[in-house]
Amino acid sequence: MNKRLKRKAEKRRRQQICGALDLCLQINGLQKSKRSLTGDHPTAFFEFNGRAAGVGVRVFRYGWESYVxxxxxxxxxxxxxxxxxxMIGQLKQLKRTCTAATVAGPKNKFNTPLL
Structure with missing residues (x-):
C-alpha cells in the first residue's frame, strides 16, 4: 500500500471516530447527565483506548446513576x-431509539390510580 492510500485510510478512520463522538454528543448533549439532574434523559460515554487501538461507547437509555x-x-x-x-450504524440506531423513548416518555413510570 503506498503512502497516499495509507493517509487516505487513516483520514477515513479519523472521520469515523469523530462521527462516533458526534453521535454520542447528540445523544448526551453537553450538560451533566446524572439521572437526579436530568431525569430520564439518555446518557452516552465515549472511550478511546490508544494502547489497544479501540473505541468504546456506553449508552444508558434512561440516564446514568451509580451502580445501576x-x-x-x-x-x-x-x-x-x-x-x-x-459500530457507528448500531450507535445511529441506538440514537433513534433513545430519541423515541425520550419523546414517548420513560418506560419505568408507574401509573397509580387516584383514590
Missing part, C-alpha cells in the same frame, strides 16, 4: 474500518 446497570456497550478496533462502520 451497564447500559448498551459498543466496542470497535480502530484498525478495522468495517468494525468501526458497524
Amino acid at each position: 446497570g451497564i447500559g448498551e456497550r459498543l466496542l470497535s478496533r480502530i484498525t478495522r474500518s468495517d468494525e468501526l462502520g458497524e
Whole structure:
C-alpha cells in the first residue's frame, strides 16, 4: 500500500471516530447527565483506548446513576474500518431509539390510580 492510500485510510478512520463522538454528543448533549439532574434523559460515554487501538461507547437509555446497570456497550478496533462502520450504524440506531423513548416518555413510570 503506498503512502497516499495509507493517509487516505487513516483520514477515513479519523472521520469515523469523530462521527462516533458526534453521535454520542447528540445523544448526551453537553450538560451533566446524572439521572437526579436530568431525569430520564439518555446518557452516552465515549472511550478511546490508544494502547489497544479501540473505541468504546456506553449508552444508558434512561440516564446514568451509580451502580445501576451497564447500559448498551459498543466496542470497535480502530484498525478495522468495517468494525468501526458497524459500530457507528448500531450507535445511529441506538440514537433513534433513545430519541423515541425520550419523546414517548420513560418506560419505568408507574401509573397509580387516584383514590
